Amino acid sequence: MAVTEDDVRRALAAVPAPDGAPSLGQSPSLSNIAVMPGGRVIFSIETTPERAAALESIRRAAEAAVKALPGVSDVLVALTAEKAPGSAPAPAPRPASSPMMSRGAREAAPGAAPPVRPAQPSGAGVPGVKHIVAVASGKGGVGKSTTAANLALALKAQGLRVGLMDADVYGPSVPTLFALHARPEVVDKRMKPLEAHGLKIMSIGFLVDAGTAMIWRGPMVMSALTQMLTEVDWGELDVLIVDMPPGTGDAQLTMAQRVKLSGSVIVSTPQDLALADARRGVAMFRKVDVPILGIVENMSYYSCPNCGHHAHLFGHGGARAEAQAMGTPFLGEVPLSLQIRETSDAGAPIVVSSPESEDAKAYGRIAEAVWARLSQGVGGRVAPRIVIER
Numbered sequence: 097m098a099v100t101e102d103d104v105r106r107a108l109a110a111v112p113a114p115d116g117a118p119s120l121g122q123s124p125s126l127s128n129i130a131v132m133p134g135g136r137v138i139f140s141i142e143t144t145p146e147r148a149a150a151l152e153s154i155r156r157a158a159e160a161a162v163k164a165l166p167g168v169s170d171v172l173v174a175l176t177a178e179k180a181p182g183s184a185p186a187p188a189p190r191p192a193s194s195p196m197m198s199r200g201a202r203e204a205a206p207g208a209a210p211p212v213r214p215a216q217p218s219g220a221g222v223p224g225v226k227h228i229v230a231v232a233s234g235k236g237g238v239g240k241s242t243t244a245a246n247l248a249l250a251l252k253a254q255g256l257r258v259g260l261m262d263a264d265v266y267g268p269s270v271p272t273l274f275a276l277h278a279r280p281e282v283v284d285k286r287m288k289p290l291e292a293h294g295l296k297i298m299s300i301g302f303l304v305d306a307g308t309a310m311i312w313r314g315p316m317v318m319s320a321l322t323q324m325l326t327e328v329d330w331g332e333l334d335v336l337i338v339d340m341p342p343g344t345g346d347a348q349l350t351m352a353q354r355v356k357l358s359g360s361v362i363v364s365t366p367q368d369l370a371l372a373d374a375r376r377g378v379a380m381f382r383k384v385d386v387p388i389l390g391i392v393e394n395m396s397y398y399s400c401p402n403c404g405h406h407a408h409l410f411g412h413g414g415a416r417a418e419a420q421a422m423g424t425p426f427l428g429e430v431p432l433s434l435q436i437r438e439t440s441d442a443g444a445p446i447v448v449s450s451p452e453s454e455d456a457k458a459y460g461r462i463a464e465a466v467w468a469r470l471s472q473g474v475g476g477r478v479a480p481r482i483v484i485e486r
């Protein structure tokens with residue numbers, strides 16, 4: 097019989113808690129219990145960076161206790177340091193049936209990634225999904241979601257089976273980009289992704305009411321992301337594109353560590369500031385050993401609809417030069433285009449609404465480059481486990 101979250105908690109009843117609770121099984125420091133297909137169990141113990149080393153014995157005892165459960169193939173326990181601004185460090189774990197969010201304001205954009213070093217391999221794939229690709233950006237507003245949506249559609253146009261997961265829990269844009277506002281059906285305790293233009297699509301925005309401000313603490317983000325990956329019936333896919341939350345903080349790291357990502361695509365605009373953020377994004381993925389598929393320069397130039405002249409409003413070639421400097425591939429440029437914005441706002445991104453346009457072709461070339469990298473076997477790495485360094 098499959099291992100449940102309750103089984104894990106019961107096994108941890110014999111392990112001491114770091115916070116005065118009767119046991120780790122009952123401790124609010126225990127969070128993000130995820131049982132992956134195949135019996136891999138992952139959970140985290142909240143701590144502060146100062147106490148991390150002292151908790152190593154508890155971490156090991158927890159690992160051994162859960163490993164002894166019948167049906168458990170592998171156990172990964174992360175010590176995680178909460179950095180949510182202005183919030184208590186150790187929220188209670190999410191009850192199995194609770195929704196994946198709470199209310200409040202948007203979490204401050206995380207700055208630099210917490211110190212991590214790769215340890216033993218962890219991370220699981222999603223059964224039936226060949227490649228999981230994260231589309232990320234160092235900062236918000238550079239067109240990451242627009243790129244993710246059009247990239248997914250352009251991969252689909254090449255005859256691939258493609259899914260799109262909107263992991264941007266702070267500001268889900270996928271419902272707008274695809275004019276999807278239904279609630280996913282639940283069949284046998286698994287959510288059915290919605291479908292549009294042949295893509296399977298899942299967004300946290302389908303589960304919460306539009307306009308609801310959300311505050312997420314790190315562990316909630318982890319639970320939500322894990323759930324969206326493992327409790328959604330994705331079926332057979334060649335590529336699952338994941339639209340990441342902007343930034344290089346805990347949510348991004350979680351995704352990179354929890355999931356066997358084939359690689360990441362970093363979106364940037366040509367401005368220096370955006371490029372500096374993109375550099376941080378590349379560094380973060382490298383730190384956790386996720387291959388960088390390449391960098392996309394969005395809003396690269398303005399193409400005059402009348403005379404076809406290309407005007408480079410924010411300078412030119414910044415992302416290409418940056419990619420070269422960082423030793424990562426440059427995947428291509430997307431112009432600043434009114435049509436790209438209007439079609440996105442109207443719920444039918446340019447690749448489906450105007451597939452023959454130059455704008456759509458730009459996404460087509462990027463999709464070809466991404467697929468070429470994936471087919472060359474760039475992916476296939478196993479994610480490392482996070483360990484906090486003192």
Ligand SMILES: Nc1ncnc2c1ncn2[C@@H]1O[C@H](COP(=O)(O)OP(=O)(O)OP(=O)(O)O)[C@@H](O)[C@H]1O
Nearest residue numbers: 236237238239240241242342395431432433436437
């Ligand atoms: N190439 C482009 N040309 C014109 N407008 C664009 C282009 N790319 C994105 N936009 C527009 O810029 C705005 C921000 O784009 P998008 O939501 O994709 O950015 P984001 O990086 O995902 O933002 P956030 O991090 O806030 O979710 C949207 O209005 C979108 O339509």
